[in-house]
Amino acid sequence: MSVLATPSVDNTRSRLVIDLDAIARNYAALQALTPKAETSAVVKANAYGLGAGPVARRLAKQGARTFFVATVEEGAAVREALGDPLPDIWVFAGYRAKDRPLYVKHRLGAILNQPGETAQFRAAPTGPCAIHIDTGMARLGYGAGDISGLLNALQNLDVSMIMSHLACSEDAASTQNLRQLERFTALTNALPETRLSLANTGGVLLGESYQFDVTRPGIGLYGATADLDADTPFEPVVKLEAPILQLREIDAGDTVGYGATYVAHSPRLVATVGAGYADGLPRALSGAGCARIAGLRAPILGRISMDLTTIDVTGLEHEIAQGAVPEFFGPDLYQAAALDGTLPYEILTGLGARAERIYKGAS
Numbered sequence: 282m283s284v285l286a287t288p289s290v291d292n293t294r295s296r297l298v299i300d301l302d303a304i305a306r307n308y309a310a311l312q313a314l315t316p317k318a319e320t321s322a323v324v325k326a327n328a329y330g331l332g333a334g335p336v337a338r339r340l341a342k343q344g345a346r347t348f349f350v351a352t353v354e355e356g357a358a359v360r361e362a363l364g365d366p367l368p369d370i371w372v373f374a375g376y377r378a379k380d381r382p383l384y385v386k387h388r389l390g391a392i393l394n395q396p397g398e399t400a401q402f403r404a405a406p407t408g409p410c411a412i413h414i415d416t417g418m419a420r421l422g423y424g425a426g427d428i429s430g431l432l433n434a435l436q437n438l439d440v441s442m443i444m445s446h447l448a449c450s451e452d453a454a455s456t457q458n459l460r461q462l463e464r465f466t467a468l469t470n471a472l473p474e475t476r477l478s479l480a481n482t483g484g485v486l487l488g489e490s491y492q493f494d495v496t497r498p499g500i501g502l503y504g505a506t507a508d509l510d511a512d513t514p515f516e517p518v519v520k521l522e523a524p525i526l527q528l529r530e531i532d533a534g535d536t537v538g539y540g541a542t543y544v545a546h547s548p549r550l551v552a553t554v555g556a557g558y559a560d561g562l563p564r565a566l567s568g569a570g571c572a573r574i575a576g577l578r579a580p581i582l583g584r585i586s587m588d589l590t591t592i593d594v595t596g597l598e599h600e601i602a603q604g605a606v607p608e609f610f611g612p613d614l615y616q617a618a619a620l621d622g623t624l625p626y627e628i629l630t631g632l633g634a635r636a637e638r639i640y641k642g643a644s
């Protein structure tokens with residue numbers, strides 16, 4: 282084994298590079314798929330881990346007028362980032378009277394999920410509200426049996442949207458989709474006429490009958506879908522750049538990493554890079570995933586550790602000498618999710634606790 286001169290990079294910290302222009306192009310692609318509906322933007326969980334402030338600002342510049350978040354605190358952060366009182370920001374979690382001052386101060390829209398929330402909201406409305414009805418997910422929302430009571434509770438309230446959420450939208454063949462569409466149509470026919478919203482990213486891709494007045498895409502904006510078997514129609518928006526901290530040649534029979542799980546069968550050039558599972562690289566990529574250097578594959582050797590990962594850069598000396606930096610995710614996000622037995626959603630929300638964030642196309 283011998284250590285080679287390290288490339289001349291001073292940076293030892295991983296960088297999460299987020300392409301806001303690519304997010305804006307994905308928004309435009311979603312709009313083009315739904316010419317009759319308003320395309321909103323779901324920026325919950327800090328915009329799926331990518332940074333709610335920069336993402337919401339870029340999407341507002343692109344024309345987004347309606348945003349969705351999970352919690353009141355997320356809504357307040359998005360309003361502060363937007364610095365503009367006009368875009369609507371709706372809160373999925375449901376209304377609690379104790380949060381009224383935050384709803385008013387940040388002009389957040391209350392989504393009423395159940396009778397108790399509507400009663401609290403009626404006592405002192407904060408403005409227009411939305412109603413969430415459950416059509417087959419049994420997670421949040423009014424059930425079919427609550428609808429007659431709901432009609433009374435809505436008297437004198439300004440209802441500006443009725444929404445529901447699809448359980449199986451990533452699977453176009455699932456009969457659950459049509460069942461939910463039929464329930465949504467039947468229940469909303471019994472309620473006051475207002476704007477309707479059913480489709481997340483998968484719902485948008487199911488076609489026009491699912492799109493109604495407002496679509497609610499999240500993952501599509503961030504370059505993926507929930508269907509790992511399909512080609513995503515959206516561009517990758519995020520990559521994790523990991524600096525090369527050390528380079529070494531190893532001989533046949535040498536081992537790499539914790540547990541000595543990788544045994545070289547021929548001489549290899551190994552780069553140790555400064556990113557590990559604490560940076561959001563799933564440990565399940567150990568010995569299975571790859572990085573890219575100037576677009577070329579550099580397989581992960583042995584186990585990913587907390588702060589470091591070892592990759593095979595044999596044959597990539599030229600690219601490294603030119604300053605190319607190893608990158609994870611990007612076009613390999615689906616492969617990473619598949620190897621980790623999860624979805625792009627979970628990978629994205631796990632990124633960047635430590636990485637420096639770099640925004641391309643920030644406004």
Ligand SMILES: *Cc1c(COP(=O)(O)O)cnc(C)c1O
Pocket residue numbers: 323325373445446480481482483497498499500501507
């Ligand atoms: C997260 C979420 C969305 C966005 O879903 P994607 O699959 O990311 O497009 C839409 N609506 C609700 C209610 C959600 O919780």
